[in-house]
Amino acid sequence: MKTNKVVTFGEIMMRLSTERHLRFPQAESFKTTYGGGEFNVAVSLANYGITAEFVTRLPKNDLGYSAVKEMRKLNVQNHNVVFGGDRLGLYFLETGASTRASNVIYDRANSSMATIQKGTIDWEDVFKDATWFHWSGITAAISESAADECYEAIKVAHKLGLTISTDLNYRSKLWQYGKEPKDMMPRLLEFSNIILGDIDTAYFMLGLEKVNPDYQAKNVLPSQYDELFKLCPNLKQVVTTLRYSVSASYQRIGGVLYNGTNLYHADIQDVTPVIDRVGSGDAFMGGLIYGLLEENGNEQRALNIAVAACCLKHTVSGDYNLITVEEIEKLLDGDFSGKVSR
Template sequence: MSKIVTFGEILLRLSTERHLRFSQAKYFAASYGGGEFNVAVSLANYGIPVEFVTRLPKNEIGACALKEMRKFNVESKNVIYGGDRLGIYYLETGAGTRGSNVIYDRENSSMATITKGEIDWKTVFKDVTWFHWSGITPAISESAALICLEALKVAHELGITISSDLNYRSKLWQYGKEPKEVMPELLKYSNIILGDIDTALFMLGKDNLNPNYQNEKSLPVLYDQLFTECPNLEIVATTLRYSVSASHQRIGGILYDGKTICSANIKEVTPVVDRVGSGDAFMGGLIYGLVNDSSNKQRALNIAVAACCLKHTISGDYNLITLAEIEKLLNGDSSGKVSR
């Protein structure tokens, strides 16, 4: 069976409860999360052997983060230690017409201060068939971007499938570099990219296109620009999200393999419990679908969209959904009836 490695930062998540604003909160609910780790949790839930590689502080909070990995059956044997603190993010969950708000506290975290050469990637990638990273890691710091590039070069050399989620976070790119100065060199190794066309072109230093995702005939020409810029690209996928309100989302998806466009029907998701991590749920579902049957890209996309929709019903960063629940939704059962 395929073994997958994801690489990034696990964060302490401090969130207000009952949709309170930061100014109203008397306490915060503590949990953990982070884009690449969320993908690892999804894959572990689906029975895929998965390992998360990160750098933790050697203190009690770092120990708690390590326990979190083990709790969800995510392998952690290549976690390294250093730095003084775990990254934090604060979440104010929106409702109705008020959107959610995230404040990052990640400066000088263990992952932000990681340096090239600290991880033996050839050891990490032994018996590994898939490597996943996201645009969040190179956004944290220049040193994190450099070690991400180091990992990608080794993975590519070893013939490992590489996937990336663009995950543009404007609040994180604060160390003097712009995405267009960093991301092109990283993305050229990716075989699968998740992200909308304009974000991809922005990261590659190109002009926006404002694509009409409803016009499937025009999409191949637009997507082909990404294939030109990223020579190893095989699949590009896009989560289609139409926000009616913070409590009501409409979710679909598009996938293009250089020849054929696949699209998934839009699903209504309301009420939304927590949309944080829903893109990671999409990525986890897509990877699972492609690992199990790379020839059936339509099914992989359908699984990704179903996983994304179901994540909106779960509080916290992780998509704690089973394959049976995904199949139920794919078969048209969205009734939410009690299972007895």
């Protein structure tokens, strides 16, 4: 029996964030780390003991080599990273507090990943020992050529029988190359087995009218998901992170999973104070993949793990969810005390 191995594909960026909740005009220096949605998922899975590989394109310079060192440090495989292009993508983060929201400025135009061309990566070779492929709507958003290469990966993953998961990850600031999500995403989502995102984002990306589901009242109707199953014939599960943002420092997190027959809910959890919200959706995705792989088909348990992972990520500075399975289990067992472990 093949051992579980998850391959993710996307862009790793250098993250430059203001410290101590300073605004951009106040900052005299920035804290430098790395991050990116698909890479963050790989880091979570590696933390949980799952073999995870990240595939990307990096510039052949010290910044690109530093990104590879970051992958190695976090036990994420990088055998199929390719080098080319001129620059590493960047993003700047101004961390909000209380009633002031966080703000992100992207600087990733013409990055090595944005200029990747179809056929750059030998996906047959990449997937030869893999069981799962994960991608997100961010890759489709950064350039048409990146979307095309992602589609090549999806087709090969489907042909080889890998499970394919997708985080819709709509970023309005990124769709700047003349295409809209509805122009690119339908073909990319055709082979997805698991989609993470809210119903209206999925409908928007597929060119459908919104249905405005009432998540707050736990009044989501299975019929509101059914159109997705018709348009995505390989779909097995649709999952939604429920996020009620009381303020930048106080979030309430839950989740919904629908498998075409049964609708599961995870209880809402209070998260306050928030240390760093960025990457919390990726933490949810990483927890969900781990739960679906390790919990023998127990979808309720997988959803609960995803919500716990998401909640715990809010307590960790940086993009990655540096949380262990043991810490997730502790939270699932009802221990919210935060007492020192001695």
